[in-house]
Amino acid sequence: MRIGVIGTGRIGATAAGHFVDAGHEVRLANSRGPESLTDLVADFGPRASAGTPAETGRFGEVVLEAIPFSAYQDLPVEALAGTTVVSAANYWPDRDGDADVGERTHTELVADYLTGSRVVKSFNTMIWENLRDEARPEAPLDDRLALYVASDHPEATATVADLIAQVGFAPVEIGSLADGRQIQPGSPVFNEPLTPAEARATLDLDG
Ligand SMILES: NC(=O)c1ccc[n+]([C@@H]2O[C@H](COP(=O)([O-])OP(=O)(O)OC[C@H]3O[C@@H](n4cnc5c(N)ncnc54)[C@H](OP(=O)(O)O)[C@@H]3O)[C@@H](O)[C@H]2O)c1
Secondary structure, three states, rough: OOOEEEEHHHEEEEEEEEHOOOOOEEEEEEOHHHHHHHHHHHHHOOOOEEEHHHHHHHHHEEEEEOOOOHHHHOOOOOHHOOOOOEEEEOOOOOHHOOOOOOOOHHHHHHHHHOOOOOOEEEEEOOOHHHHHHHOOOOOOHHHEEEEEEEOOHHHHHHHHHHHHHHOOEEEEEOOHHHHHHHHOOOOOOOOOOHHHHHHHHOOOOOO
């Protein structure tokens, strides 16, 4: 699959490495331009390339956005139309400033902005070091760490859940983007390394 990654910091670059390892074609974009990604592309090898955010948006069948929440309105709306967009962004008021989230979740605001994209909230709960070190593609799903998936688009949920399983984690489906409130900062599962059974029990998903 062709996967775009917009935001190549701690989360984006770490996830991109897993996508390359799983055999996917990956295009990377950041705020400074493709030239600044030469070393990272070389590290990842021939399945990796760099582009602008718009080029990366058009390239990806799935695009991971891993940029600060405060920058979401820089995402290339037209280039991402028709695409499954995984949003790993969390809203941290100290970093992102005041945002008028109201009753909506911050990922719903991203989805409102990305008209035409299928937005999936995922890859947001795990600190990047665990994402880097705890991938276990050879282990049974029950023994891996959970990564959560929330979306209003069942097909996109299934695509991202499959991708999570490919890169060595266990997908736990939460429900809609509004249900994604359960995996925001402050949630009992946020930044907790849990197996899928522990995660489901903590969130009472089977109750
Ligand atoms: N760090 C974690 O453990 C963790 C875990 C889960 C979720 N998250 C969330 O994931 C997001 C990224 O976090 P991070 O820790 O990976 O951040 P980071 O290391 O600071 O990297 C941020 C990346 O976003 C890029 N960027 C910033 N503004 C941009 C824009 N307007 N257009 C394109 N690219 C832009 C930066 O580009 P440059 O490289 O050119 O500066 C950089 O590559 C945040 O929303 C964070 O809350 C982080």
